[in-house]
Amino acid sequence: MQTSFTLAQLADPDVAESEKILRACVHCGFCTATCPTYVLDGNELDSPRGRIYLIKDMLENDRPATAEVTLHIDRCLSCLACMTTCPSGVHYMHLVDHARAHIERTYRRPAHERLLRAALASLLPYPQRLRLALSAALVGKPFAALAEAVGLKRLAAMLRLAPWRGPHRPLAPQTFKAPGPRKGRVALLAGCVNDVLAPQINAAAIRVLNRLGIEVVVAEGAGCCGSLVHHMGRERQALVQARTNIDAWTAIDGLDAIVITTSGCGTTVKDYGFMLRADPIYAERSAKVASLAVDITEYLAELPLEADENALGLVVAYHAACSLQHGQRVTRQPKELLVKLGFVVRDVPDGHLCCGSAGTYNILQSDIARRLRDRKVRTIERVRPDVIAAGNIGCITQIATGTKLPAVHTVELIDWATGGPCPPALGKHRPQLAMRPSAAAG
Numbered sequence: 508m509q510t511s512f513t514l515a516q517l518a519d520p521d522v523a524e525s526e527k528i529l530r531a532c533v534h535c536g537f538c539t540a541t542c543p544t545y546v547l548d549g550n551e552l553d554s555p556r557g558r559i560y561l562i563k564d565m566l567e568n569d570r571p572a573t574a575e576v577t578l579h580i581d582r583c584l585s586c587l588a589c590m591t592t593c594p595s596g597v598h599y600m601h602l603v604d605h606a607r608a609h610i611e612r613t614y615r616r617p618a619h620e621r622l623l624r625a626a627l628a629s630l631l632p633y634p635q636r637l638r639l640a641l642s643a644a645l646v647g648k649p650f651a652a653l654a655e656a657v658g659l660k661r662l663a664a665m666l667r668l669a670p671w672r673g674p675h676r677p678l679a680p681q682t683f684k685a686p687g688p689r690k691g692r693v694a695l696l697a698g699c700v701n702d703v704l705a706p707q708i709n710a711a712a713i714r715v716l717n718r719l720g721i722e723v724v725v726a727e728g729a730g731c732c733g734s735l736v737h738h739m740g741r742e743r744q745a746l747v748q749a750r751t752n753i754d755a756w757t758a759i760d761g762l763d764a765i766v767i768t769t770s771g772c773g774t775t776v777k778d779y780g781f782m783l784r785a786d787p788i789y790a791e792r793s794a795k796v797a798s799l800a801v802d803i804t805e806y807l808a809e810l811p812l813e814a815d816e817n818a819l820g821l822v823v824a825y826h827a828a829c830s831l832q833h834g835q836r837v838t839r840q841p842k843e844l845l846v847k848l849g850f851v852v853r854d855v856p857d858g859h860l861c862c863g864s865a866g867t868y869n870i871l872q873s874d875i876a877r878r879l880r881d882r883k884v885r886t887i888e889r890v891r892p893d894v895i896a897a898g899n900i901g902c903i904t905q906i907a908t909g910t911k912l913p914a915v916h917t918v919e920l921i922d923w924a925t926g927g928p929c930p931p932a933l934g935k936h937r938p939q940l941a942m943r944p945s946a947a948a949g
């Protein structure tokens with residue numbers, strides 16, 4: 508694609524990067540076929556190619572974002588399916604991140620929208636505040652349908668996503684020593700939403716790692732990775748959170764890896780080197796942190812895991828989180844680990860399509876998110892699984908609101924199959940699972 512940025516514009520490193528990305532696009536449109544929003548509605552402006560044109564026009568002409576551009580960029584899930592499909596290597600993620608930051612700087616949203624976004628940005632990344640909000644949501648949760656009926660769709664979406672039980676305490680900074688000789692040392696990103704909503708995920712990861720002789724450090728000072736606000740265009744807040752984590756992790760000696768159990772966070776931490784490339788104090792350390800970041804399944808795939816007897820041929824529908832399959836290109840390891848441990852893994856048809864979770868998307872774009880969820884649940888149920896596994900708390904929560912099937916993190920199954928406890932979501936279904944023919948045969 509031809510571009511016409513001036514030299515003065517190109518002096519801005521973000522504009523220079525976006526110009527490079529825009530030039531790589533050859534308008535072929537292959538990406539449209541795998542874009543969830545285009546697949547739903549067939550509107551070119553809600554396709555990657557359409558959005559690329561809108562972003563080009565806005566940046567090239569140095570224009571403030573319009574309501575129309577904002578609408579179509581807001582509808583983008585940042586699922587990155589378009590990056591997997593694109594034959595020209597267009598780095599859509601960095602382009603849309605730049606566009607979101609430009610929108611945040613130059614577009615004044617309606618007051619109610621600003622208020623909601625400010626509330627999400629000041630609650631979600633902070634576990635203690637999130638706990639308070641979730642406690643309040645427990646009271647409001649029975650009224651989700653009423654909120655929907657009177658048109659408060661986003662409030663209804665938030666209430667539906669909130670769990671029926673009280674929130675958990677976030678993991679305190681500490682070191683989990685492995686019994687026996689130490690074979691490795693990793694930092695674990697405890698995360699924000701993940702840790703408050705589903706502490707069993709990190710607990711399972713810690714048990715599996717410790718069992719394999721790996722010491723796990725939850726670093727003092729580390730917190731939200733920044734992705735929630737990054738995807739809302741709140742660049743400054745995201746960079747503060749990234750720097751805080753970099754300080755926390757680089758203060759620890761002898762780390763082999765930074766292990767992440769939420770793939771949305773993993774994609775962002777792996778991008779820290781790019782996000783802070785122009786920061787003279789953090790550029791080098793951010794690149795180091797990014798190079799150490801791994802998804803839990805990437806790390807476990809290199810270790811000698813041995814199966815216990817718990818899997819019993821349980822049929823797992825593996826839902827590939829977009830951030831894991833498209834953002835990090837981790838596709839093989841989660842499924843191979845589950846198969847190795849005795850589970851029967853079934854791919855979900857149209858597995859490249861997002862479930863609609865996407866950070867705060869299922870709140871901010873609740874209608875599209877629900878349509879994507881319903882579509883995802885239909886395809887999952889078609890493979891008749893006993894359980895759904897995914898590598899991202901967002902997907903697990905989103906999918907669980909649309910099905911009676913248990914949804915768990917992949918590492919919970921790995922832990923269970925290697926001697927850990929049964930995942931809580933599966934525990935409720937154990938009597939039915941025990942009646943299955945494969946279980947009886949086992």
Ligand code: SF4
Pocket residue numbers: 531532533534535536537538539555556589592593594595596597
């Ligand atoms: S597939 Fe790639 S090159 Fe083709 S239109 Fe989409 S982004 Fe551009």
Ligand code: SF4
Pocket residue numbers: 541542543544545553554555558582583584585586587588589590599
């Ligand atoms: S990131 Fe996902 S929703 Fe956004 S343009 Fe690409 S494929 Fe479409």
